Every structure is written in C-alpha cells, then in structure tokens.
Amino acid sequence: MKKLLAAALIVAFAASAAFAGAPDSVTMKAKNGNVTFNHKAHSAAGDCKVCHGEGTPAKLTLGKDPAHKLCKGCHETKKAGPTKCGECHKK
Numbered sequence: 001m002k003k004l005l006a007a008a009l010i011v012a013f014a015a016s017a018a019f020a021g022a023p024d025s026v027t028m029k030a031k032n033g034n035v036t037f038n039h040k041a042h043s044a045a046g047d048c049k050v051c052h053g054e055g056t057p058a059k060l061t062l063g064k065d066p067a068h069k070l071c072k073g074c075h076e077t078k079k080a081g082p083t084k085c086g087e088c089h090k091k
C-alpha cells in the first residue's frame, strides 16, 4: 500500500513538473500588431502536442505561416475562435 502511494506521488510530481513554467497568457510579437492568447484556456484539454509537438513542451517559435495554419486552422475547423486579422493582431 505504501509503495502504491509512493508511485502515485511520483506520477503526480512528474505531471506537475511538466506543467511548471507553462504561461497563463502568451504574447507573440508581430509588426502588424502583437498576438495575445490565453495559453491556459488553450491547454486546458491537456493536449500540448497540438501546438508543441512531441516531447516536453518548451519554448515555441512559430512564425507567420505555421502560426496561421495552426491557429486559424483550428479556429476554422472548430468554428470558434478568431479568424480575422484584427481579432488576433492588436495594435
């Protein structure tokens, strides 16, 4: 029983370690207006892979085309979230 509890604690610790440092909100610089989004809400489902790919989520640099494909792509598919320039790019 003690062993089981210890194992559960290790798993819980590993999970919280993976989430440590994950920002609540993220702002990406763009010359036509910075893009801010709620990182916490976007990762509530716990599916980090969608944006970060395989492995431990860390610093992520998207750039224009990959960002538009990823961000707008999902908003279009889900019919939720901004798809117009000015809804993401705020001056």
Ligand code: HEC
Binding pocket: 018, 019, 020, 021, 022, 023, 026, 027, 028, 039, 042, 043, 044, 046, 047, 048, 049, 050, 051, 052, 057, 058, 059, 060, 061, 062
């Ligand atoms: C909708 C896309 C998306 C999802 C889903 C997502 N992230 Fe992120 N995350 C980003 C972006 C974009 C950045 C980079 C922001 C920047 O360039 O400053 C980032 C940055 C981070 C950083 C900061 C890295 C650093 O040192 O600057 C961590 C840690 C992180 N994410 C963890 C997570 C975890 C853990 C999950 C899953 C629970 C997750 N992310 C899900 C898009 C996402």
Ligand code: HEC
Binding pocket: 028, 029, 030, 031, 032, 035, 061, 062, 063, 064, 067, 068, 071, 072, 075, 082, 083, 084, 085, 086, 087, 088, 089
């Ligand atoms: C769903 C949110 C979203 C929408 C909608 C969107 N963008 Fe973006 N855009 C981004 C993100 C995120 C980046 C990448 C920023 C980065 O990598 O730092 C970006 C990057 C760019 C860049 C590059 C800026 C630079 O400084 O390199 C341009 C130009 C741009 N977008 C124009 C547009 C135009 C024009 C539209 C409308 C047709 C549009 N965007 C719609 C999120 C969006």
Ligand code: HEC
Binding pocket: 035, 036, 037, 038, 039, 041, 042, 050, 051, 067, 070, 071, 072, 074, 075, 078, 080, 081, 082, 087, 088
């Ligand atoms: C896997 C799907 C998915 C991806 C990938 C995704 N989004 Fe979203 N996003 C959503 C959904 C769904 C909503 C609507 C949430 C709501 O209305 O409650 C949303 C809402 C938003 C909003 C408005 C509310 C808020 O969170 O501020 C912004 C801004 C936004 N997304 C930016 C982005 C940017 C920038 C990226 C890429 C780095 C991105 N999203 C990637 C699904 C996604």
